[in-house]
Amino acid sequence: MRHRRFREGEGERRSGSQETGCGDGEASHGDGMAPTLVGVGVGPGDPEHVTLEALRALREADRVFAPSLALDVVGRAESIVREAAPEVQVERLVITMRRDGDSTVYADAAGRIAAALDRGERVAFATLGDPNIYSTFSSLARAVRALCPDAPIETVAGIMAFQALAARAGFVVLEGTETLSLITALDGPGALDGALTDRSRAVAVYKGGRHLPAIAKRLAAAGRLEGAVAGELLGLPGERAGPLDELADAPASYLATVLVPPAGRP
């Protein structure tokens, strides 16, 4: 069933806490732009990594949301937007990550976005790195689409954490016909094994910060530690970046990335 589209100001008339309306993509909010949800990648941390396109999307939006662990906590994406575009007002959407992929964690956030689309607003959601790579935005967009099947959903590409690390550490990710595996290691270094079987492949490891010492050990055992680099809190206070063997003496934060070069490069 198509949801009825609310006009400006009608949102307040709703009853109940669960907002489930949405825009139909046909009307605009007055400046000719249809109500749309835009996932805006704001890069991994450095405000200089927010692209001109991202800045424009944030400024053009009627409402800018960013994820937060609690209403009184400034999330990473919000802090980047605050630095890059202080004039943009960011509203927090509390999204508490769950390991089991429980989609209900997105229900309230999706409801608020749907309500804004319903009012004819253009909504931006700021997210770390790129919105199409291991991003909260994909799950959130799915939840919004369930409420608003017709609302347009777009993304603005962002600089990814592994790209920022490569630049910071002077690391050439790929040359010639080399290939790359981008993997996550939330549960430990075992996740590396598949990627390491092809020695000509570079590997980027996300979500493995707490296992950094074990990851270094696993790479050393496979003869792949040489040339590997790590970056923690890139572009953010407390940033560390450099050779993995120098940084892997203790677990790092969740915001840590590892890059492993293909074996046998000249």
Ligand SMILES: C[S@@+](CC[C@H](N)C(=O)[O-])C[C@H]1O[C@@H](n2cnc3c(N)ncnc32)[C@H](O)[C@@H]1O
């Ligand atoms: C949920 S994923 C987000 C990835 C992001 N969408 C991207 O395009 O890079 C989170 C992982 O990205 C990496 N990451 C994101 N921001 C980072 C930063 N500032 N410094 C180091 N690693 C970061 C870490 O590996 C972290 O565990």
